[in-house]
């Protein structure tokens with residue numbers, strides 16, 4: 001699928017982080033701009049970070065016009081990705097339901113539906129009768145503590161095989177000449193007169209004028225090497241899967257009020273997740289508190305699952321920005337670029353983030369689509385508030 | 395980390411506490427700040443993968459806000475102490 005190489009002394013572009021973002025960027029650099037002298041440096045194995053740990057929800061029903069436009073381009077790229085990469089990424093656009101249990105929740109869903117429709121995204125508010133038709137096992141009665149009042153229905157949303165996305169991009173980047181270096185940790189970055197000149201790794205030094213930080217949860221540990229602070233806090237996010245069941249759930253169901261989301265994989269397992277852990281950490285250990293919490297909340301939605309067993313649980317780390325939008329592009333250090341702030345929702349953006357950053361690197365200009373996500377927005381007081389659409393929904 | 399030591403109450407389950415983020419220093423004269431300095435204070439974080447001094451609130455207990463030193467890779471708590479004793 002991809003080869004191992006000696007570390008060269010110099011590369012045109014060095015990408016730190018072998019997740020879907022870094023690998024996608026390498027692929028689009030080669031495919032769309034002919035830039036192939038590229039190294040991807042990964043301290044562990046590719047997909048060891050969030051890209052191999054996420055719950056694979058892909059959707060574009062965000063809250064801000066900037067966010068909706070951006071994520072929708074990603075959904076479009078995902079729709080053709082199996083063909084582009086000649087690798088089955090198993091994108092299943094089965095529909096995505098975000099439940100509202102309060103009047104405030106219904107208002108937010110209504111607003112999202114309006115913004116989505118203005119941007120041409122298939123998304124609308126539906127009521128319990130239609131929710132019941134789409135998802136018969138969901139308790140839409142008025143018995144639960146938080147009855148379901150309405151839902152935002154987003155038919156093109158769905159799930160994907162996340163490992164396949166990582167492997168597909170890695171394979172095609174490798175075929176086009178990029179070097180994927182696993183077990184290669186970046187330990188320092190050289191800057192001279194405000195410009196990047198190289199990186200230090202556990203396997204030696206590399207000269208380069210362009211470095212992309214695509215390390216997601218670890219992003220701050222890289223930017224401190226060039227004395228830049230980011231508006232990020234790294235917090236674990238946990239998930240779990242159950243034993244396989246017969247197919248019964250063919251939509252993705254999310255509840256912000258209950259802090260839970262659930263989908264059924266092709267193997268029949270239920271994949272479930274919650275909101276982030278209660279305190280910041282780089283530890284990827286799971287907790288019993290999480291399992292107890294999620295089990296209770298899932299049973300409020302699907303009482304029929306009370307005898308189903310959990311097979312395994314795991315955690316990944318998420319770098320949370322204050323406005324729940326990514327931070328992409330140039331920094332005060334010349335040649336040092338960032339692709340961070342992906343929080344609990346960044347996997348779905350891998351194709352479009354890779355593509356727009358490849359364009360930025362090739363042209364030295366910020367593409368319009370990602371201009372709202374620039375680092376300087378924080379001092380310009382121009383935040384892109386996505387909390388209402390990103391805090392639990394992923 | 396399952397237990398945290400409140401300076402008043404001693405060892406308690408971590409679920410009794412609310413995490414308050416890394417310790418940062420308040421600007422002395424907020425009205426004199428440029429927007430960059432203001433953004434730095436409001437948003438920018440060290441977010442270290444190392445020992446971190448941070449705020450905790452014993453919200454289901456005595457209500458004290460205090461400081462902890464915790465390793466953010468292992469969650470090992472090195473010590474906890476009242477804010478007033480931070481330089482001791």
Ligand SMILES: Cc1cc2nc3c(=O)[nH]c(=O)nc-3n(C[C@H](O)[C@H](O)[C@H](O)COP(=O)(O)OP(=O)(O)OC[C@H]3O[C@@H](n4cnc5c(N)ncnc54)[C@H](O)[C@@H]3O)c2cc1C
Pocket residue numbers: 016017018019020021022041042043044045046047048049050051052053054055056057058184185186187214215216217218222237238239273314315316317318339342343344345346347348349394
């Ligand atoms: C449980 C969970 C569920 C999620 N669910 C969803 C979801 O449903 N939908 C969605 O869109 N998003 C979801 N996310 C978020 C998503 O996983 C991430 O935003 C996304 O995968 C980030 O991809 P990335 O390529 O930027 O980073 P990563 O895949 O995290 O890759 C970063 C890489 O950098 C490497 N690295 C770190 N430090 C160094 C160093 N010093 N030198 C070299 N390499 C280094 C790491 O080993 C890692 O492999 C979820 C996350 C978690 C944890």
Ligand SMILES: [Zn+2]
Pocket residue numbers: 400401402403404452455456457458
């Ligand atoms: Zn106390």
